Amino acid sequence: MTTTVRTGQAPPTFTRDEFGQRFRAAFFDPAYRAEDAAISRLEQIAWEAYEQGRKAPITRKAGPGFADPDYDLSVEWYEASQRLKAAQEEWGKPETRSRVLLVCCSSRNDGTCPGEMSKTFRLTQLAKEVIEKEGGVEADVLDLSRLVSDYDRHIHPCKGCASTAMPLCHWPCSCYPNHAERQTGDWMNEIYERWVRAHGVILLTPVYWYQAASPLKLMMDRMVCADGGNPDPTATHGKKPAEAKALEEKGWTYPKHLQGRVYGVVVHGDVAGIEGVRRSLSDWLDWMGLIEAGMQARLDRFIGYYEPYYNSHEALDRDECVQEEVRNVARAVLRGVAEARAGRLQPPDWHVQRPRPK
Numbered sequence: 001m002t003t004t005v006r007t008g009q010a011p012p013t014f015t016r017d018e019f020g021q022r023f024r025a026a027f028f029d030p031a032y033r034a035e036d037a038a039i040s041r042l043e044q045i046a047w048e049a050y051e052q053g054r055k056a057p058i059t060r061k062a063g064p065g066f067a068d069p070d071y072d073l074s075v076e077w078y079e080a081s082q083r084l085k086a087a088q089e090e091w092g093k094p095e096t097r098s099r100v101l102l103v104c105c106s107s108r109n110d111g112t113c114p115g116e117m118s119k120t121f122r123l124t125q126l127a128k129e130v131i132e133k134e135g136g137v138e139a140d141v142l143d144l145s146r147l148v149s150d151y152d153r154h155i156h157p158c159k160g161c162a163s164t165a166m167p168l169c170h171w172p173c174s175c176y177p178n179h180a181e182r183q184t185g186d187w188m189n190e191i192y193e194r195w196v197r198a199h200g201v202i203l204l205t206p207v208y209w210y211q212a213a214s215p216l217k218l219m220m221d222r223m224v225c226a227d228g229g230n231p232d233p234t235a236t237h238g239k240k241p242a243e244a245k246a247l248e249e250k251g252w253t254y255p256k257h258l259q260g261r262v263y264g265v266v267v268h269g270d271v272a273g274i275e276g277v278r279r280s281l282s283d284w285l286d287w288m289g290l291i292e293a294g295m296q297a298r299l300d301r302f303i304g305y306y307e308p309y310y311n312s313h314e315a316l317d318r319d320e321c322v323q324e325e326v327r328n329v330a331r332a333v334l335r336g337v338a339e340a341r342a343g344r345l346q347p348p349d350w351h352v353q354r355p356r357p358k
Contacts (some may be wrong), residue, residue, distance in 0.1 A: 003245045005164075019047055020112065030154060046182070049062065055178045068234035077174045077233065080189040084172055087196040090298030096215075098337050099138045100131050100330075101198035104145065105205035105216035111149035119303060119316050120213075123266055124204050124324045130330035137334060142194055144215035152185040158221035161244075166234050166252050166358075168244035173222055187224050195226070200262040200337040201290065202297075203281055207269035212277050220284060227288045228254035228358070254357050259289030262336035262345070264297035264329040268322070270312065274300035291347055293336035296328045 014022065023043045056074035063069050063082060065086070090096050106120035124141060131139040147153055156176050162169040176186040195201065205213050212220070230236065236244045263285045267278040278300035283293065292298065301322045304315030316322070339345035 003249065005241045005245070005247045010148060014050070016047060022046075039053075049180045052180070054180045057179055062234045066234040067232050068237065071234035071237060073233065076173065076177060076189075077172070078168070080172045080192070081231065083189075083193050084196050084257075087193050091197055092201065094341070097136055097138055097198045098199040098336065098341065099140055099197055100202065101130075102127055102139060102141045103201065103203045103216070103219075104141065104143045105203060105213045105219075106145055107148055107208075107215055109143070109145040109149055112145075116313075118206070119268065119312060120204050120206050121145070122267065122313075122316060123323075126323055126326045127202055127204070127266075127330035130327050131334060134334050137337070139304055140194060140198065142191065144213075144219065147187070147215050147218075153187055154185045155188060155191075155215065155218040155222060155310060156183055156186050157218065158224060161239070161253055162224050164241050165244035166228045166254060167230040167247040168239060168241060169225045169229045170233045170236075171225045171231045171255075171257055173225050173229075174238070188219075191219060192223075192226070195223070195258055195261075198261055199341060200264070200333040200353050201285075202264040202266065202292070202333055203285075204266040204326075205268075205277065205281070207273040207277050208265065210273035210276065212281065223288075223315045226257045228252070229257065231255075231257075252357075256289035260340065262340050263290045263292050263335055264293050264333040265299065266326055266329055267300040268303050269300075270302060270304055270309075271306060274302065291336065291340060291345060293329075293332040296325075297332035297336070299325050299329050301325065 020043055023046055024039065027039055039303065048054075056076065059072040060078060061069065062071045062073045066073075069310065095170050102124050104118070104121050104124040106118035108114045108116070108118040110117045121143065125142075128139045128141060131137055144155075147155060158173075159175045172189055172192045175183075176188065177184040203216065205216050210236075211217065230244075230247075235247060236256065265278055265281045265285070267274045267281065269277075278298060282298055286292065291326045303319055303322060304312045307315055336345055
C-alpha cells in the first residue's frame with residue numbers, strides 16, 4: 001500500500017505587517033516605549049528567523065548510534081535525549097533510591113488570580129507526607145499550577161505527529177522549542193525526565209467540566225511520545241512525513257518508554273464527572289505500560305457535594321475519611337514500588353502478546 005501525505009489545511013504564513021503586529025503585541029506596556037527602536041531591530045531579526053524557518057538555530061551532527069550520523073540535530077533535543085537515557089539507566093539500578101512522582105494537576109494556586117491554594121495541592125501534601133515517612137523513598141512534587149503562575153512557562157499543545165505516522169513522533173518531543181515561531185519556554189523536557197526517574201507516579205486532579213484539569217490534559221497529550229515514540233529523529237530526517245509513513249508501514253514496535261512504573265490516581269469533584277476521569281486516567285496509564293497499585297490506589301471522591309465553592313476548603317477539613325483515603329493511595333503505591341523493584345509485581349497479563357501492537 002502506498003500512502004499519500006495529505007496537505008492543504010494550514011493557513012498561509014504571515015505577511016511582514018501581520019508578523020510585526022503579532023510581535024509588537026508582547027510589548028504593549030507603555031514602559032517599553034523608550035526602547036521602540038531596539039524592539040524594531042529585534043522584530044527584524046525575529047522576522048528573518050520566521051521567514052527562513054529557523055526552528056532549531058543551533059545544531060550538531062547526530063554522531064554514532066543514529067540512523068544518519070551526519071544529520072544536523074537540534075542541540076536542545078540532543079541534550080534532552082541524553083538526559084532521558086541517563087535517567088532511565090539510573091532508574092534501573094538496584095541501588096538507586098526509590099522515587100515517587102506526585103503530580104498536582106489543578107490550575108489553581110494562591111500566586112495568581114484565584115488568590116487561594118487548591119484542594120488538590122492539599123491532597124498532594126497528604127500523600128507526600130506518607131511517602132516521606134517511608135525511609136529511603138524520595139517524594140518529587142510536580143505542581144502543574146505553575147503553568148499559570150510562573151513567568152513564561154508553557155506546556156505547548158501536542159501537534160499530533162503520531163496521527164501522521166508514529167515514527168514522526170520523537171522521544172522526547174522534537175516539536176518544541178520552535179524558535180522560528182517563538183514557541184519557547186516549554187516545560188516538557190524537564191517533565192519527561194521526572195517521569196523517567198520515577199519508580200511510582202500518583203496523579204491528583206480535580207474535575208473541570210467532566211474532564212481532567214487542563215494542565216494535566218496538556219501534559220498527557222505531550223506524553224504520546226512516551227508510548228511508541230521514535231528515539232531517533234534522524235530516521236525521519238526531522239519532520240519528513242513521507243519517510244515516517246514508510247517506516248511505520250514496514251513495521252513499528254511502538255516502544256513503551258515508561259513501562260514498569262507503578263501508579264495511583266486521585267480524582268476529586270463537587271458535582272459530577274469523577275468516575276469518568278478516574279477511569280480515563282487509569283486506562284491511559286495502563287496503556288502506557290504502568291502498573292496499577294491496587295483498588296485502593298484508584299480513588300474518586302466528591303468533596304463538598306453540591307455545596308458552595310467559597311467554603312470548599314472547610315469541607316475538606318471535615319472530610320477526614322477522604323484525607324485518609326488519599327494517604328492510602330500513597331501507601332499502596334509505596335508497596336507497589338517496593339514489590340516491583342524486588343521483581344515480585346508485574347501485570348498478570350504481561351506475557352500475553354497483543355494481536356495489534358499499537
